[in-house]
Amino acid sequence: MSVERRHSSSRRSLRIAVAALSLIPILAGAAGVLLGPAMLGKVSASVDLDSHFRYLSGVFLALGLVFLSTVPAIEHHAARFQLSGLMVIAGGLARALSFWIHGAPTLPHLLGLGMELGVMPLLMVWQWRVARRDRGRVD
Numbered sequence: 001m002s003v004e005r006r007h008s009s010s011r012r013s014l015r016i017a018v019a020a021l022s023l024i025p026i027l028a029g030a031a032g033v034l035l036g037p038a039m040l041g042k043v044s045a046s047v048d049l050d051s052h053f054r055y056l057s058g059v060f061l062a063l064g065l066v067f068l069s070t071v072p073a074i075e076h077h078a079a080r081f082q083l084s085g086l087m088v089i090a091g092g093l094a095r096a097l098s099f100w101i102h103g104a105p106t107l108p109h110l111l112g113l114g115m116e117l118g119v120m121p122l123l124m125v126w127q128w129r130v131a132r133r134d135r136g137r138v139d
Helices: 003-040 047-076 078-102 107-134
Strands: none
Touching (some): 003 107, 047 107, 078 107
């Protein structure tokens, strides 16, 4: 397979991966906006905690839409993609702090932690490589 064909295949695969993974924050964010902390099950929350949860869910929803907006020309949206990725990693580090202070959360939150501190950095490297190759600097 030629270098250009491999690059085209990598770019297409990255677009598919990012489009699919963008659905996680979009759907979870929308559920959090609409349901508040109740989306986690039988959770009792103060008015302030409900407000904060819904606010952060709106941010999460918007972040998913930002990632989705990079998909059509992902090789040209490096700054947007990388900054959004850093936001995800920052959230993952905050979640890791909670894990350290309070112990392990439920499985969905552990999976989120894996996405934030494992998958996201890998996607950032993949996007960087695709963007770099698109500028004519083939590895």
